Amino acid sequence: MSTQGVKRSANEFEFMRGLPFGPYLPVDSPLHRLDPRTRILLVVLLMISLLAARQPLGLVLCLAVILIGWWIAKVPFEPLWRGWLSALPFLLFLVALQILFRVGTDPDVIFQIGSLVISSADLLAGLAVLLRFSGFMAVLGLAAASLSESEITRGLEALLRPLSVLHIPTQDFVMAVQVTLRFFPLLAQTAERIAKAQASRGADWRPAGWNLVQRVKQIAPVIVPLFVASLRRAENMALAMDARGYGSLPLRTSLVSLQYHWVDAVVLVVAGTFCLVVIIV
Amino acid sequence: MEEDAAFGPESLALPPEQIQRRVEESLRQVGLWEMRQRSPHLLSAGQTQRLALAGVLAMHPLCIVFDEASTMLDPSGRSMLLETMQRLNREAVTVIFITHFMEEAVVAKRMVVFSHGQVAMDGTPDEVYAKPERLAALRLDLPPAARAAAAVRASFPDLPEGLLTPVQVIAALPEYPRPAATFPDEIPAANKEDLPPLIEVNGLGFTYMLGTPLAHRALVNVDLRVGVGEAHGLAGMTGSGKSTLMQHLNALIYPQEGQVRVAEFNLNDPNVERRQVVRKVGLVFQNPEMQFFEHFTGDEIAYGPRQLKVEEPLAERVRWAMEQVGLDFDTYKDRPLFSLSGGERRKVALASTLALKPEILLLDEPTAGLDPASRRDLLDKLLAMRDSGLTLVLSSHQMGDLARLAHDLTVFYQGRSVLTGPTVRIFEQRETLRGYGLEPPVAAQVAAGLRAKGWPLPQGIMTAEALQAAVAQALQGVDR
Numbered sequence A: 001m002s003t004q005g006v007k008r009s010a011n012e013f014e015f016m017r018g019l020p021f022g023p024y025l026p027v028d029s030p031l032h033r034l035d036p037r038t039r040i041l042l043v044v045l046l047m048i049s050l051l052a053a054r055q056p057l058g059l060v061l062c063l064a065v066i067l068i069g070w071w072i073a074k075v076p077f078e079p080l081w082r083g084w085l086s087a088l089p090f091l092l093f094l095v096a097l098q099i100l101f102r103v104g105t106d107p108d109v110i111f112q113i114g115s116l117v118i119s120s121a122d123l124l125a126g127l128a129v130l131l132r133f134s135g136f137m138a139v140l141g142l143a144a145a146s147l148s149e150s151e152i153t154r155g156l157e158a159l160l161r162p163l164s165v166l167h168i169p170t171q172d173f174v175m176a177v178q179v180t181l182r183f184f185p186l187l188a189q190t191a192e193r194i195a196k197a198q199a200s201r202g203a204d205w206r207p208a209g210w211n212l213v214q215r216v217k218q219i220a221p222v223i224v225p226l227f228v229a230s231l232r233r234a235e236n237m238a239l240a241m242d243a244r245g246y247g248s249l250p251l252r253t254s255l256v257s258l259q260y261h262w263v264d265a266v267v268l269v270v271a272g273t274f275c276l277v278v279i280i281v
Numbered sequence B: 001m002e003e004d005a006a007f008g009p010e011s012l013a014l015p016p017e018q019i020q021r022r023v024e025e026s027l028r029q030v031g032l033w034e035m036r037q038r039s040p041h042l043l044s045a046g047q048t049q050r051l052a053l054a055g056v057l058a059m060h061p062l063c064i065v066f067d068e069a070s071t072m073l074d075p076s077g078r079s080m081l082l083e084t085m086q087r088l089n090r091e092a093v094t095v096i097f098i099t100h101f102m103e104e105a106v107v108a109k110r111m112v113v114f115s116h117g118q119v120a121m122d123g124t125p126d127e128v129y130a131k132p133e134r135l136a137a138l139r140l141d142l143p144p145a146a147r148a149a150a151a152v153r154a155s156f157p158d159l160p161e162g163l164l165t166p167v168q169v170i171a172a173l174p175e176y177p178r179p180a181a182t183f184p185d186e187i188p189a190a191n192k193e194d195l196p197p198l199i200e201v202n203g204l205g206f207t208y209m210l211g212t213p214l215a216h217r218a219l220v221n222v223d224l225r226v227g228v229g230e231a232h233g234l235a236g237m238t239g240s241g242k243s244t245l246m247q248h249l250n251a252l253i254y255p256q257e258g259q260v261r262v263a264e265f266n267l268n269d270p271n272v273e274r275r276q277v278v279r280k281v282g283l284v285f286q287n288p289e290m291q292f293f294e295h296f297t298g299d300e301i302a303y304g305p306r307q308l309k310v311e312e313p314l315a316e317r318v319r320w321a322m323e324q325v326g327l328d329f330d331t332y333k334d335r336p337l338f339s340l341s342g343g344e345r346r347k348v349a350l351a352s353t354l355a356l357k358p359e360i361l362l363l364d365e366p367t368a369g370l371d372p373a374s375r376r377d378l379l380d381k382l383l384a385m386r387d388s389g390l391t392l393v394l395s396s397h398q399m400g401d402l403a404r405l406a407h408d409l410t411v412f413y414q415g416r417s418v419l420t421g422p423t424v425r426i427f428e429q430r431e432t433l434r435g436y437g438l439e440p441p442v443a444a445q446v447a448a449g450l451r452a453k454g455w456p457l458p459q460g461i462m463t464a465e466a467l468q469a470a471v472a473q474a475l476q477g478v479d480r
Helices: A036-052 A056-072 A078-101 A119-146 A149-166 A170-199 A212-243 A264-281 B004-009 B016-031 B046-055 B075-090 B125-129 B132-137 B144-153 B164-170 B241-249 B274-280 B297-308 B316-327 B342-354 B372-388 B399-405 B423-428 B430-435 B440-451 B463-475
Strands: A110-111 A116-119 B061-068 B096-099 B112-117 B118-123 B199-208 B218-224 B229-236 B256-263 B281-284 B360-364 B391-395 B409-414 B416-422
Touching: A036 A056, A036 A149, A036 B241, A036 B391, A056 A119, A056 A264, A056 B164, A056 B416, A078 A116, A078 B423, A110 B463, A116 A119, A119 B112, A119 B164, A119 B218, A119 B316, A149 A170, A149 B004, A170 A212, A212 B046, A264 B416, B004 B016, B075 B096, B096 B164, B112 B125, B118 B125, B118 B132, B118 B241, B144 B164, B144 B440, B164 B440, B218 B241, B229 B241, B229 B399, B241 B256, B241 B281, B241 B360, B241 B440, B274 B281, B281 B316, B297 B316, B316 B342, B316 B372, B342 B372, B372 B391, B372 B399, B372 B440, B391 B399, B399 B423, B416 B423, B423 B430, B440 B463
Parallel strands: B061 B096, B218 B416, B229 B391, B229 B409, B281 B360, B360 B391
Antiparallel strands: A110 A116, B112 B118, B199 B218, B199 B256, B409 B416
16 A cells, blocks of 8 residues: 555554553563562662673673563564664763763773863763663563563562561552552553644644654643643542552452462572672673 | 452452452453453543443442443443442442433432532432423433433323333333324435535554554444535444544544545545644544643633634634633633533533634544533534534434434444444344444334334434424324
8 A cells, every 4th residue: 555655653642652661461471470579580680780780791791681581571572672762862862971971081092172082981881871771671671561560569569578577668669669650551641642632733743753852842732731630640549549448458468479489599590690790790 | 450450359458369259250240351451541431431340349349339430331331330230239239320311310219319519309210200390400301211201292191100211111102093004114315415525434444552562453444424514423332443533534543554535635645734634624532621731711722723823813713612612702711621510621622623613523422421401502502513514523322412413323343334324224223233232312212112013103213302293293193
């Protein structure tokens, strides 16, 4: 058909599509079969590795492991790739900042304009920023796709339970995490409604591409009504939680029950070792 | 979805196996079990209401309050809800149901009418509906079946009082007093001119989140033809694709498969700009008041003309649009939107779309959530607009509304356009409609019941007035 080659997206209001991490995917994969606690700890370990790795090589390793994780979890790569591309301008901006303004006294200057000095170490640091942020996007995406809302809740609750000995309200903290998670898709949906309402009454929603000014002009008028709508929604959600008995009993149970297997232990030991290696090298 | 339904039992600290059992049971009751893995934010409005009901049912409460829980439901969803309520009630659950639909209150044991924060009437539905004048003063109405009964009472003075459902009305009506005559079956042919249609949709298909694991097919091979000045209704269960189609007609969504032409715009052409299309085609969304983004009434209505820089002075345009919907410009223009009543907000939403002076008006569930008086008021406004030559495309779960407004009707089922034709013809096909989860309007049901009792009533009776006239005519010449 003649329209197939057109760049115009059929529905540019599907904001959810732009997110690098889609919603939870209920597929049956070796990763999904791990205990939620193991999966949460895996994510945490990978994040620590990403943060603490000193060499770009370590970061490349982390990224590779995360992508293998995507493959094992049978999560399609396309949303990640698309999300990464749409975040690329922002990432490159950070990289440029890092390269231009990193303070260092390296001898191997590549070139110099006035007081701007760019050395090979600067370039490496820039590369590290790019890898680190890409790694974060990938690991968050993997976490979102492989951990359902109640698994996160249940897993976090179990992991944090020791803290309640210190009278820290872990359950409320966990609920806050859960509500935040649930708000993301709702936020995207509300934004979609408002943007559609504005577009259907003449607002300019032509694809802006890399034109940042145009993009900001489109998004800014959506923000305030979005906040108003979100506050109202938050209020309703609190009412609904109340109506469904949240907090009426000191304890909550869960739809899913947790089962620890020896595979979980093996995976954790391997991941912990990997984390240490990346940090030390 | 499962997790949402599980929230209540989780709060009650039930053991996991029991939660799983309750979740399954409650999702099955509302007919969502097959799609339980879908994420709640990807559901249609009607499905969301079903899920909310499941979440409450899973808690096994002793008393449930339904606060206008049926507004976004289609006829089959609504009868599911009513049956569920009656079953719960038999199981000794107290049910309190707040509704704008008079026919839904009929199933209650006790009916309380509120007005201005006070109890205005209190009794059984029979007692309350025996006082139509009092109800009218409270801006309420009789159920459609009672209105149909009142309409034919002129011809049958001995018709008993207190008939509230179509079944009761039909049962109470007498057999035709003469041997069945020939059935007059003349429908005035619609005086359609041979103009090319204003809206033409061919083989339209659409999938949400295409290319993602959450891809969801919303439209399959949909055809639609709407002539100039025609009012075209869209009927179908929730999630059958009506809203998605409307958004195509407004160029909010561009076709993935098939062709869409609206007025002179070929929406398959990537050079057609939405901003040109929306000047000619206005869309009033489902629950439009959820989408207000300004603070004051006047600003909200002025948004469109301001964006598209119309030549007419802005204040004049806003005044005109407000007059169209019956809102006084000086009284309302500076009022904050949140201070308006539900009916007024709906009018503001309509005015803010009319402010662009569209030639085609798309209305997605225009009367949903309104009380009877506001609803009648809005329908009258829309009728006047239709008769002034505006082309209307409207979707509704209220078959009575469609019967009053729409010349032609297209029925949707699971994303396909399965039935299309003159509204009167569509509503004759009761069995077919039932298969698509729809019911003809009450007056049509009563007319069909009378025909089964030998009455020579013409086809195409859809309103109480038409029923009254037809019965009077059929009785002419009968010796009484």
